Amino acid sequence: MERRRIRGLTVSFEAIPQALAGVLDLPFPEGYVSSIVYVSLYVSLTAVALSTLFSVPVAVAMGFSEFPGKRFVKSVINAGMGFPSVVVGLVVLFAVSNQGPLGPLELVFTTEAMIISQFVLATPPITAISLAAISGVRENVRDAARVLGGTRLDVALVVLKEARYGIATAILAGFGRAISEVGSVLIVGGNITSADGVSKTRTLTTAIQLEARQGQYGTAMALGAVLVALVLAVNAIVVRFGDQGVRR
Amino acid sequence: MSIQRRRFIAAIGAGALAGAAGCAGSGVDDDRPAVSGESLTLTTTTSTYDTGLLDEIHTDFEGMYGASVDAIAQGTGAALESARNGDSDVVMVHARGLEDEFMRNGYGINRRDLMFNDFVVVGPEDDPAGIGGASSATEALTAIADAEATFVSRGDSSGTHTKELNLWAAAGTEPGGEWYQETGTGMGEALNIATQQGAYTLSDRGTFISQRSAIDLVVLVQGPIEDGPEILANPYGIMAVNPGVHDSVNYDLAMAYIGWITSPGVQAAISEYQVNGEQLFFPEAVSENPDFRQYVPEGWNGDASEA
Numbered sequence: 001m002e003r004r005r006i007r008g009l010t011v012s013f014e015a016i017p018q019a020l021a022g023v024l025d026l027p028f029p030e031g032y033v034s035s036i037v038y039v040s041l042y043v044s045l046t047a048v049a050l051s052t053l054f055s056v057p058v059a060v061a062m063g064f065s066e067f068p069g070k071r072f073v074k075s076v077i078n079a080g081m082g083f084p085s086v087v088v089g090l091v092v093l094f095a096v097s098n099q100g101p102l103g104p105l106e107l108v109f110t111t112e113a114m115i116i117s118q119f120v121l122a123t124p125p126i127t128a129i130s131l132a133a134i135s136g137v138r139e140n141v142r143d144a145a146r147v148l149g150g151t152r153l154d155v156a157l158v159v160l161k162e163a164r165y166g167i168a169t170a171i172l173a174g175f176g177r178a179i180s181e182v183g184s185v186l187i188v189g190g191n192i193t194s195a196d197g198v199s200k201t202r203t204l205t206t207a208i209q210l211e212a213r214q215g216q217y218g219t220a221m222a223l224g225a226v227l228v229a230l231v232l233a234v235n236a237i238v239v240r241f242g243d244q245g246v247r248r
Numbered sequence: 249m250s251i252q253r254r255r256f257i258a259a260i261g262a263g264a265l266a267g268a269a270g271c272a273g274s275g276v277d278d279d280r281p282a283v284s285g286e287s288l289t290l291t292t293t294t295s296t297y298d299t300g301l302l303d304e305i306h307t308d309f310e311g312m313y314g315a316s317v318d319a320i321a322q323g324t325g326a327a328l329e330s331a332r333n334g335d336s337d338v339v340m341v342h343a344r345g346l347e348d349e350f351m352r353n354g355y356g357i358n359r360r361d362l363m364f365n366d367f368v369v370v371g372p373e374d375d376p377a378g379i380g381g382a383s384s385a386t387e388a389l390t391a392i393a394d395a396e397a398t399f400v401s402r403g404d405s406s407g408t409h410t411k412e413l414n415l416w417a418a419a420g421t422e423p424g425g426e427w428y429q430e431t432g433t434g435m436g437e438a439l440n441i442a443t444q445q446g447a448y449t450l451s452d453r454g455t456f457i458s459q460r461s462a463i464d465l466v467v468l469v470q471g472p473i474e475d476g477p478e479i480l481a482n483p484y485g486i487m488a489v490n491p492g493v494h495d496s497v498n499y500d501l502a503m504a505y506i507g508w509i510t511s512p513g514v515q516a517a518i519s520e521y522q523v524n525g526e527q528l529f530f531p532e533a534v535s536e537n538p539d540f541r542q543y544v545p546e547g548w549n550g551d552a553s554e555a
Contacts, residue, residue: 098334098496106496108335109289109318190289190320195306200318210321214298214436215462 026222029197036193037226040203043111044179047118048126051174054119055127056167060156063134074131080124085117089184092117096188109190111201117184122174129173133166134159168238175234179227182209204230284314288501291328291336293407294434295452296484297321299528301521308517309508315501323434325405331355331487334494338502342407342452342484345414348545356487358503360510361542363518363529364483366471367411368456370439371397371448373466379448380468385477386419388469393419396427398447400438403430411482412450418479439463452482454528461524473530483532485542486510510534 026033062070094100096107096116107113137159145158160167182205185191189201191210202210204227211220296302297319306317322330324341331339332355340362341347350356369379369388377395379388392399401423402409416423429447431438435455442449443463453471470476486506491499508514510533518531 098494103334103496109320190318192318192320193303194316194318195303195310197303200316210298212437213294213434215440215459217462 026219028219032193032197032199033223033226035197035199036202036204036207036223037230039111039199039201040179040205040227040230043114043185043203044118044175047115047178048122048171048175050115050119051122051126052171055123055170055174056130056160059127059130059134059167059170060160062131063159064152064156074128077124077128077131081128083121083124084183085121085181086183086187088117088120089187092120092184092188108188109192109201111189113188114185114201114203117188118178118181121181121184122178125177126170126174129170130163130167133163133170136166137162168241172235172238176231179203179231179234180205182206283501283504286498286501287316287318288338288498288505289318289320289336290338290340290505291320291322291326291330292340293324293327293342294321294436295342295406295408295455296340298434298436299454299458299521299523301454301518301529304521305509305514305517308514309505312508313501313504315504317505321434323402323404323406324410328355331489334489334497336489337498338486338488338505340484340486342482343410344483344485344546346407346410347485347487351487351545354493355490357490358506359485359487359543360506361532361539362484362486362509363515363531363533364481365453365529366473366476366482367408367450367480368453368467368471368476369448369469369480370442370451370456370465371468372446372464374446375468376446377448382469383477385415385469385480389415389419389423390421392448393421393423393427396425398427398429398445399423400442400445400447400449401428401430402435402438402450403432404434406435407482408435408450408452411480415450415479439465454523457526457528458523484529 062073092113093108096102096105096113098106098108107116141158141162142155145155150158182203185201185203186206186209189203189206191202191206192200193202194200199207204223208220208223208227211217211223290302292302298321302317302319306319310316320327320330320336324343324346327336327339327341328346328350330336332350332353339350339356347356347359351359367385369382369385371377371379377388377392377397379391382388382391401412429441429445431441433441435451436459438449439451439456439459440463441447443465448468449465453473456465456467467474469480471480471482472478486509488499488502488506489497491497512534515531515534518529519527521528
């Protein structure tokens with residue numbers, strides 16, 4: 001599932017920034033825009049994929065069980081949706097900094113550190129929305145599936161299938177949060193490019209921030225258009241992917 | 249023998265790296281030094297980064313050593329803080345007082361004077377506080393405060409912000425009130441905000457020149473480059489992070505970088521760097537009569553009582 005989506009993306013995204021860059025005639029060295037698009041997608045898609053692998057099982061487990069303190073855990077997850085990204089960035093910076101607990105791994109100012117912070121940011125919305133989707137179908141379908149003689153696993157699979165739109169929405173919400181945030185990736189990534197203009201930890205959002213800082217609002221706007229196009233394209237692909245599921 | 253083997257390993261490493269990078273770079277040379285493929289983390293100020301100077305000269309370093317320079321633009325305060333945490337290998341900043349403190353605390357060593365330009369007081373053409381052509385920066389600031397004309401402060405512990413606070417202190421004026429706005433942004437953004445509000449601000453000449461086409465402000469008080477007061481001088485220094493404090497820093501590459509950037513060739517490249525037809529930085533690392541004060545904190549006398 002995950003692999004297919006990513007392969008689809010590489011095909012379409014190679015074309016979008018190049019077309020846009022051609023139209024807008026951005027004053028950047030060759031490969032600059034495509035490299036920051038690549039870093040943006042690499043970081044956000046990896047973070048969202050990891051979040052999904054973590055969140056959906058958690059949501060399923062929570063949706064199918066009752067335990068003391070469940071409401072509390074739910075409210076913690078919901079509160080997590082509102083984590084300010086700058087604070088997450090600071091906390092991750094302290095963790096990965098040379099002086100921090102993960103210091104020996106030398107992750108500061110790398111894409112790995114950016115993935116960690118986006119994982120922290122994307123996990124609460126994906127978990128919360130998936131849980132809501134699973135809870136939503138639970139009442140209607142679970143009893144029917146069980147009446148028809150389904151095992152616990154069968155019931156879970158039926159519910160997951162019914163909830164797939166909700167889960168797709170959850171993943172999109174997580175992706176939207178990840179790719180559009182600027183605070184944490186700037187702090188833990190450092191907005192680095194090499195001297196020849198190939199991005200190392202520069203994303204579209206931090207590139208836009210840099211252009212705005214320099215008063216280059218025109219190019220900032222053009223990069224903003226690339227970012228919006230990217231988000232729309234990912235949404236379109238995920239929605240289309242969901243539709244195919246229906247036809248099958 | 250061992251050197252040969254090291255070269256061989258380096259060549260393999262470089263080859264693997266180039267392969268991993270999709271052969272983005274030029275062909276790999278067997279004579280690459282062992283630092284090939286390493287990266288150096290440089291934390292620096294927005295005023296050096298945003299002028300494009302570093303991108304211009306770093307290609308030469310990367311070509312020479314095969315090592316990449318990860319330049320992170322943070323503002324002087326944050327750049328030194330990253331270095332204090334051992335997250336960068338070398339710092340290039342412009343606030344001598346903060347640099348001295350950094351050295352005294354043991355974090356920075358091998359400081360060199362690198363280059364200079366100057367600060368200018370800029371503002372709207374109609375100049376509501378009437379400071380145009382003033383020969384004293386402190387008198388100009390006092391006039392702005394007296395007129396309560398809007399002044400945009402960086403407010404971000406950058407070198408420029410530090411200089412601005414020193415100027416207010418020298419003027420004997422405590423800035424504050426409606427007219428004094430701390431933005432907490434980089435120099436370019438502060439210039440934009442000043443343009444939008446018809447406000448005064450203190451800018452380094454480099455950023456001002458490189459963005460002049462996009463902003464609507466004029467220089468009202470010149471710095472020492474244009475015969476203005478010496479108090480507006482803006483010297484940049486460079487230091488390696490002390491490997492005795494942070495053993496994970498890439499000290500040898502940091503020293504290679506300092507040696508490279510203070511060499512006559514690169515110093516010439518710095519003086520040749522122009523934006524909009526104007527020179528932004530004036531090199532000062534190469535001199536027949538080196539100023540020994542560049543290596544130690546100001547006022548250092550080597551006495552035990554100093555510490």
